[in-house]
Amino acid sequence: MHPTENLAAYALGALEGPERINVETHVATCATCGSLVEQYRAVVSTLPMGLDPVAPPPEAWAAIRAEARRRRSPVREWAGTGVRPRWRRAMWPVLTTLVASLLVWNVVLQRELTRRAPGPAPGPEVEALSRRPGRLVILAGTGQPGASARLFVAVDGGGHLAISGLTPLPRARTYQLWFIRTGASSTVTGGTFRVDARGLAWAKVIVPASLDEVRAIAVTEEPATGSVSPTGQHLLESKTWQ
Amino acid sequence: MQVGDESALEVLYGRYGGLIFTLALRIVGDPELAREVLQDTFLRCWDGMDGYDPARGRVPGWLMGIARNRAIDLLRSRPHQARLREREPLVGLASESIQPDAADSIMLRRAVVSALRRLPIAQRQAIELAYYGGHTQVEIARELGEPLGTIKSRTRQAMELLRAVLWPLIEPRREA
Numbered sequence: 466m467h468p469t470e471n472l473a474a475y476a477l478g479a480l481e482g483p484e485r486i487n488v489e490t491h492v493a494t495c496a497t498c499g500s501l502v503e504q505y506r507a508v509v510s511t512l513p514m515g516l517d518p519v520a521p522p523p524e525a526w527a528a529i530r531a532e533a534r535r536r537r538s539p540v541r542e543w544a545g546t547g548v549r550p551r552w553r554r555a556m557w558p559v560l561t562t563l564v565a566s567l568l569v570w571n572v573v574l575q576r577e578l579t580r581r582a583p584g585p586a587p588g589p590e591v592e593a594l595s596r597r598p599g600r601l602v603i604l605a606g607t608g609q610p611g612a613s614a615r616l617f618v619a620v621d622g623g624g625h626l627a628i629s630g631l632t633p634l635p636r637a638r639t640y641q642l643w644f645i646r647t648g649a650s651s652t653v654t655g656g657t658f659r660v661d662a663r664g665l666a667w668a669k670v671i672v673p674a675s676l677d678e679v680r681a682i683a684v685t686e687e688p689a690t691g692s693v694s695p696t697g698q699h700l701l702e703s704k705t706w707q
Numbered sequence: 708m709q710v711g712d713e714s715a716l717e718v719l720y721g722r723y724g725g726l727i728f729t730l731a732l733r734i735v736g737d738p739e740l741a742r743e744v745l746q747d748t749f750l751r752c753w754d755g756m757d758g759y760d761p762a763r764g765r766v767p768g769w770l771m772g773i774a775r776n777r778a779i780d781l782l783r784s785r786p787h788q789a790r791l792r793e794r795e796p797l798v799g800l801a802s803e804s805i806q807p808d809a810a811d812s813i814m815l816r817r818a819v820v821s822a823l824r825r826l827p828i829a830q831r832q833a834i835e836l837a838y839y840g841g842h843t844q845v846e847i848a849r850e851l852g853e854p855l856g857t858i859k860s861r862t863r864q865a866m867e868l869l870r871a872v873l874w875p876l877i878e879p880r881r882e883a
Contacts, residue, residue: 470859473866474844478775479837481845507877508869510768512838513730514812514819521728521745522738526720529746533716533753637784688780690843694769696776698754 467498476505478693493653493673602682606630608700624655624672631660641687642670643695646678657691716753723767727774734778734839748774779841815876822872830865833858
């Protein structure tokens with residue numbers, strides 16, 4: 466059943482909780498509703514044109530340019546030259562090894578979840594998850610060095626995320642998982658989560674029914690209610706999972 | 708835009724800075740806070756261009772999304788200011804006289820103004836409270852003392868009317 470009544474509100478960012486997740490999940494697999502949401506979003510982006518235009522202060526651009534120059538880091542400089550730092554080159558054999566570890570991934574998963582999950586030890590649900598076949602995806606801390614995450618996607622669609630190294634956030638902020646897709650379809654969220662004081666979290670996440678079009682998986686920082694689309698920089702990212 | 712390309716950032720700012728500042732000012736109601744939103748929006752763009760997905764639409768929509776979320780975030784951290792904003796008139800319709808712009812943008816702006824004028828006040832209120840106020844449907848229903856279903860219907864009807872008028876103008880620009 467199409468969530469027709471909620472699509473407009475969803476495009477406006479005015480849905481929350483289960484309703485928002487229901488629409489997100491539906492839109493991820495329904496081309497008709499996805500197309501309608503895309504059109505609504507395009508319309509929403511024109512709404513500010515209905516306001517009386519106000520010019521920004523003349524000095525605003527100078528301040529932005531100065532701050533942008535200050536933020537230009539060595540990492541950005543190598544991005545422009547095509548030369549990758551040593552640690553990036555070294556990632557490939559590591560990733561290859563990790564993919565091979567899928568053969569024994571149920572053991573790895575059990576150990577990983579037990580080690581990383583904050584709070585009580587994982588119960589029967591996690592044990593059951595660890596016995597299910599699936600896929601292991603590593604997310605590296607591209608925007609937050611030292612952070613990492615492991616996304617366990619079972620073949621029946623269940624997803625669990627184990628995170629470490631992220632900074633605990635104030636109440637008004639949250640972390641949000643994104644599946645970034647190619648083609649005409651939109652980016653969809655896997656859900657929001659917070660980390661504990663040690664920077665750890667274990668969260669159930671929603672995984673799109675089809676991962677074929679997903680070209681990247683990322684984590685961003687967003688307002689506490691979550692966002693309709695990513696607004697923060699990618700703190701964790703995986704582009705090599707396929 | 709290439710990562711670290713300052714001239715591209717300047718072009719983006721020249722093209723959309725005014726609109727983003729206008730949007731931010733409408734939401735937060737304070738020029739200093741609006742300037743903070745403006746700066747934050749372009750620096751987020753500078754820091755993480757990866758967040759832009761061409762498949763999701765054009766750059767202005769992406770930038771407006773960043774600015775709106777940042778402004779709503781600021782507004783929520785200042786509840787008193789949020790209450791003041793909600794008492795203000797709902798729509799200030801554009802005079803289109805300040806920013807020089809391309810002909811198709813002027814046409815689109817006229818269409819947006821005209822479409823918003825055609826909305827019944829109750830529908831426009833539902834759209835404005837959601838977009839500029841950052842309220843959920845449940846919050847709007849509570850705020851206006853109306854059933855949730857009524858608010859959903861108004862929102863949908865308003866968006867359908869806007870889509871019918873504006874999408875034919877937006878679509879060719881997206882494909883251009």
